[in-house]
Amino acid sequence: MSIEIKAPTFPESVADGTVATWHKKPGEPVQRDELLVDIETDKVVLEVVAPADGTLKTVFKNEGDVVLSDEVLAVFVEGAVEAAAPAAAAAAPAAASADVILSPAARKIAEENNVNPATVAASGKDGRVTKEDVVNHLKSAPKAAPAAAAPKAAATAPVVGLPVGERIEKRVPMTRLRATIAKRLVEAQQSAAMLTTYNEVNMKPVMDLRAKYKDQFEKVHGVKMGFMSFFVKAATEALKRFPAVNASIDGNDMVYHGYQDVGVAVSTERGLVVPVLRDTDSMSLAEIESTIGDFAKRGRDGKLGIDDMQGGTFTITNGGIFGSLMSTPILNPPQTAILGMHKIQDRPMAVNGQVVILPMMYLALSYDHRMIDGKEAVQFLVAIKDLLEDPARLLLDI
Structure with missing residues (x-):
């Protein structure tokens, strides 16, 4: 049975939202109430969860796309999905991770640091893993032994006129919430005495x-x-x-x-x-x-x-x-x-x-x-x- 996954119903003060993060990919098995996608509005981030056990079939709105209230985001197929036999061993840890309930902030940190949520001790309500739980897990995790040092290349004199060392820049789009804050603050200064x-x-x-x-x-x-x-x-x-x-x-x-x-x-x-x-x-x-x-x-x-x-x-x-x-x-x-x-x-x-x-x-x-x-x-x-x-x-x- 196919089910349409729709954006939440926004209040009158919120015109639309933006697809922030898809947590599941098409074809990936999903459990009931598991987080599918985050929708970022001008004020808050809204979570859309799976209505039942099944599989995410087709995604219509990609990350960064603007969506309206109750607009269809994807198609979900209800029904248990059996994992392929060769992948059974690998699927076991994933299933264990799927049972863990994480807050959005905890999920973000876990994904960035490749942490398996099933290994984190939960302290939140109803067994929820909080941001603090993941941070404490990272602090207590043993540090990997440093790799054997590679033979050093022959030292060379730096080239005159070129910067020494890495000069890293990272460009990320402004979140919808921060863009709205910036707009309102500028408007306040321009319109009010x-x-x-x-x-x-x-x-x-x-x-x-x-x-x-x-x-x-x-x-x-x-x-x-x-x-x-x-x-x-x-x-x-x-x-x-x-x-x-x-x-x-x-x-x-x-x-x-x-x-x-x-x-x-x-x-x-x-x-x-x-x-x-x-x-x-x-x-x-x-x-x-x-x-x-x-x-x-x-x-x-x-x-x-x-x-x-x-x-x-x-x-x-x-x-x-x-x-x-x-x-x-x-x-x-x-x-x-x-x-x-x-x-x-x-x-x-x-x-x-x-x-x-x-x-x-x-x-x-x-x-x-x-x-x-x-x-x-x-x-x-x-x-x-x-x-x-x-x-x-x-x-x-x-």
């Missing part, structure tokens, strides 16, 4: 609170207490006080949102993605930390869905985890503002006429001046600063 205002916040109160309760917090909620949840809650409270910062621009209309959906920028191997925390006003610190942790894990494994990144009324990006001391974040259209966090660094500060060493962080708020006046932008950033320097305000709503 973008300005950035800066301030600094004393992180000692939050750090003291975290140090006091982090063990109890993790014991009760099962998740570690980080800094991002404090920033999300502080930003949410500030957004309620300054609705223009929580608004968006749609043509000539200004859209004010009566809710706070905060996007948190996550760096992945394929590029920067911004999954969205929904209704952060009703989320606890533990719920925020848990959701962000889930976003980060699924982002690394390529498992973030399109729904995870739809919408959003405000964005927070944290360059401090990479050591950035100060930067100018670029707007995430159609949003009108984005908050940039940075590295926490001890600096001498004047407190009541005395020089005190405090853990300080620079904050940056980029905003669209078409929608937000400078006064509102500065007051918004000061509100976040005040809430973080006195975390009790977050609980007392003052």
Whole structure:
């Protein structure tokens, strides 16, 4: 029985996709739910799996081809396929490998390093092999003994004017996701009247609170207490006080949102993605930390869905985890503002006429001046600063 393998149904915000990688070739036996092909869209990579045991018969779309929603990619023939007798011995390891479930990132690393997935110890859910499992396997694998050195050729003097040694260049096409990110960032700079205002916040109160309760917090909620949840809650409270910062621009209309959906920028191997925390006003610190942790894990494994990144009324990006001391974040259209966090660094500060060493962080708020006046932008950033320097305000709503 022949079955058409179709591209996933894309949402309205995604016009088309690109065939990224075929994991099976025509004539190759496939097991049910085994990955056939990756479809890369502007936002995420979608996986198309085998509907049953059988064989991939014909492929209509090659790697790099653009496909539309529900477009036919290939023809699949259902039914068990018997391996040829002479190849029975060789087929056994392959069958064992086919039973192993790998994340997309793990599969990529395994293929690049010729690692048999069946030899990797799995730590993921339902026996899934994760990227970390493959990396740890490579680290623990014994290194091959160096080959016997070949007789050295007679040394020759280098030719004057020619480069010495290899000068390797590698040209690869830009991924669809990274191309979309580049396009949106350029459009944001060209279409918006973008300005950035800066301030600094004393992180000692939050750090003291975290140090006091982090063990109890993790014991009760099962998740570690980080800094991002404090920033999300502080930003949410500030957004309620300054609705223009929580608004968006749609043509000539200004859209004010009566809710706070905060996007948190996550760096992945394929590029920067911004999954969205929904209704952060009703989320606890533990719920925020848990959701962000889930976003980060699924982002690394390529498992973030399109729904995870739809919408959003405000964005927070944290360059401090990479050591950035100060930067100018670029707007995430159609949003009108984005908050940039940075590295926490001890600096001498004047407190009541005395020089005190405090853990300080620079904050940056980029905003669209078409929608937000400078006064509102500065007051918004000061509100976040005040809430973080006195975390009790977050609980007392003052």
